[in-house]
Amino acid sequence: MSELKALLPDGVVLDDVPSRYLVDETETRSRLGFADAVVLPVSVADVVTVMRFAYAQGIPLTPRGGGTGYAGGAVPQGGVVVGMERLNKVRHFDPLLWRMEVEAGVTTAHVRRIAQESGLLYPPDPGAGELSHIGGNIATNAGGPHAFKYGTTGTWVTGLECVVPPGELIKLGGSQRKDVAGYDLKHLLIGSEGTLGVITAAWLRLIPTPQCSVPLLALFAAEASGCEAVESLIGSGLDLAAIEFVDSVALECVPPPLGIRGESAFALLLQADGSESEVAATLADARDVMKEAQITHAAESRSEVERIWRWREGMTAGVTAQLGGKVSEDISVPIDYLGDAIQEARRIGRKHGLRACAWGHAGDGNLHATFMIRRDSPADIAAAEHAASDLFDMAIAFGGAISGEHGIGLEKAGVLERAWGPRAYALHGGVKSLFDPRDLLNPGKKR
Ligand SMILES: Cc1cc2nc3c(=O)[nH]c(=O)nc-3n(C[C@H](O)[C@H](O)[C@H](O)COP(=O)(O)OP(=O)(O)OC[C@H]3O[C@@H](n4cnc5c(N)ncnc54)[C@H](O)[C@@H]3O)c2cc1C
Numbered sequence: 001m002s003e004l005k006a007l008l009p010d011g012v013v014l015d016d017v018p019s020r021y022l023v024d025e026t027e028t029r030s031r032l033g034f035a036d037a038v039v040l041p042v043s044v045a046d047v048v049t050v051m052r053f054a055y056a057q058g059i060p061l062t063p064r065g066g067g068t069g070y071a072g073g074a075v076p077q078g079g080v081v082v083g084m085e086r087l088n089k090v091r092h093f094d095p096l097l098w099r100m101e102v103e104a105g106v107t108t109a110h111v112r113r114i115a116q117e118s119g120l121l122y123p124p125d126p127g128a129g130e131l132s133h134i135g136g137n138i139a140t141n142a143g144g145p146h147a148f149k150y151g152t153t154g155t156w157v158t159g160l161e162c163v164v165p166p167g168e169l170i171k172l173g174g175s176q177r178k179d180v181a182g183y184d185l186k187h188l189l190i191g192s193e194g195t196l197g198v199i200t201a202a203w204l205r206l207i208p209t210p211q212c213s214v215p216l217l218a219l220f221a222a223e224a225s226g227c228e229a230v231e232s233l234i235g236s237g238l239d240l241a242a243i244e245f246v247d248s249v250a251l252e253c254v255p256p257p258l259g260i261r262g263e264s265a266f267a268l269l270l271q272a273d274g275s276e277s278e279v280a281a282t283l284a285d286a287r288d289v290m291k292e293a294q295i296t297h298a299a300e301s302r303s304e305v306e307r308i309w310r311w312r313e314g315m316t317a318g319v320t321a322q323l324g325g326k327v328s329e330d331i332s333v334p335i336d337y338l339g340d341a342i343q344e345a346r347r348i349g350r351k352h353g354l355r356a357c358a359w360g361h362a363g364d365g366n367l368h369a370t371f372m373i374r375r376d377s378p379a380d381i382a383a384a385e386h387a388a389s390d391l392f393d394m395a396i397a398f399g400g401a402i403s404g405e406h407g408i409g410l411e412k413a414g415v416l417e418r419a420w421g422p423r424a425y426a427l428h429g430g431v432k433s434l435f436d437p438r439d440l441l442n443p444g445k446k447r
Contacts, residue, residue, distance in 0.1 A: 001037040014038040026072040033075035052167030063194035065136025068128035071409025073193045098206040104135025120206040123150035135199045141191035143405045145242040148363035154190040159203035194442040196435040210273035218293040219264040225292035226266035227339030242271040243363030250357040254318035257311035325375030327384035331395035332366040332404030345369035352387040366404035
């Protein structure tokens with residue numbers, strides 16, 4: 001890599017390959033990558049230089065954001081890791097025009113904080129916001145609890161700047177809010193998991209922060225009535241910002257917050273936002289709709305709001321703590337299959353000798369179906385991989401998707417064809433070949 005070092009400013013090519021650049025969140029399922037070099041560009045020109053070099057030499061490139069991905073997308077399989085953390089400038093912030101242009105390495109939480117200081121909201125709220133980058137969020141089209149009302153990351157991107165093979169800078173869209181010219185290349189890059197180009201910057205759309213946001217926790221004695229409530233809440237047309245669920249096994253691992261107890265087999269966490277009167281009316285209507293709920297509790301103070309959401313965000317850690325590891329998937333199903341999918345996930349776990357549970361974004365039919373494993377047990381890891389494969393088949397059979405949030409990465413490699421069928425899958429491959437004819441951008445992923 002000395003040739004590459006000579007082309008870039010001092011310090012951009014690291015002297016060694018720190019192990020943290022070889023993993024992402026799939027480390028808990030023992031996923032470890034390998035690489036020949038780590039490059040941390042300080043300018044867009046550096047990204048162009050790296051890609052031109054890699055393309056000329058036939059060296060694979062793995063773009064990397066905050067490394068919080070759950071699909072192994074940033075786990076390199078040789079070649080050069082391009083870490084985007086030093087490209088972290090806010091290029092423009094126009095609060096009166098509700099928009100911001102940021103470089104790819106700005107964290108999600110930083111974007112949200114800057115917007116918030118001016119009374120604005122950047123709605124996407126994927127759970128690892130202090131670490132994940134906007135570039136990584138765009139590359140995975142990340143969701144989060146509030147995607148139910150506000151949509152996933154891509155909904156908020158009006159423009160992208162990217163470096164595409166063999167090392168050309170392109171701009172797709174910009175600060176304008178509408179653009180229907182040409183094929184929608186911007187949305188091909190959104191969710192492309194670093195396989196089509198390296199995103200260097202993005203224009204983001206913002207909205208005024210709602211005056212008030214209040215979560216409401218509801219506990220149900222039976223899972224079936226909780227799932228029916230989800231359909232009723234949607235059918236009733238209530239303006240809810242989030243509808244999250246936690247199943248009985250996950251509730252055993254992470255009991256409800258605020259000392260709330262009951263015969264709980266299922267929990268829903270709703271969020272209403274808007275003016276104070278709108279929120280009060282929405283939550284009152286939601287309580288009416290959820291007649292079967294054993295207990296409902298709306299947050300009564302700032303601290304309760306935080307404790308309720310901290311409980312929900314603690315699900316991953318609490319479930320992982322049971323045996324030290326977990327294999328968690330992110331299938332999505334049509335809403336009317338939510339209850340069946342939750343039950344089926346636990347049945348699949350039993351079939352493979354694993355304790356299983358599910359939580360996630362009920363309003364979007366998006367389950368974090370999870371198999372608990374001993375992290376150092378090859379037998380558990382193998383059983384969980386088989387269980388995950390059964391889970392994908394279940395999602396496909398229910399007319400759903402094998403990934404609603406985290407993407408394909410390495411973890412689901414090979415499953416997409418099963419889900420999409422040969423013709424659609426061939427078109428998918430054709431898009432990849434058009435952008436990256438030498439298959440050097442994050443090879444082996446998103447397929
Ligand atoms: C506690 C926790 C909670 C989470 N909650 C959610 C959630 O609610 N919703 C959700 O969707 N996800 C969630 N995630 C998963 C993860 O945070 C998201 O997938 C996130 O978008 C990944 O961003 P990142 O910057 O960490 O990307 P990385 O993990 O570094 O990379 C992810 C993929 O994007 C590519 N990539 C990264 N940056 C670029 C770039 N600049 N250009 C091109 N490609 C790039 C990589 O090659 C890789 O394929 C959670 C993760 C954790 C640990």
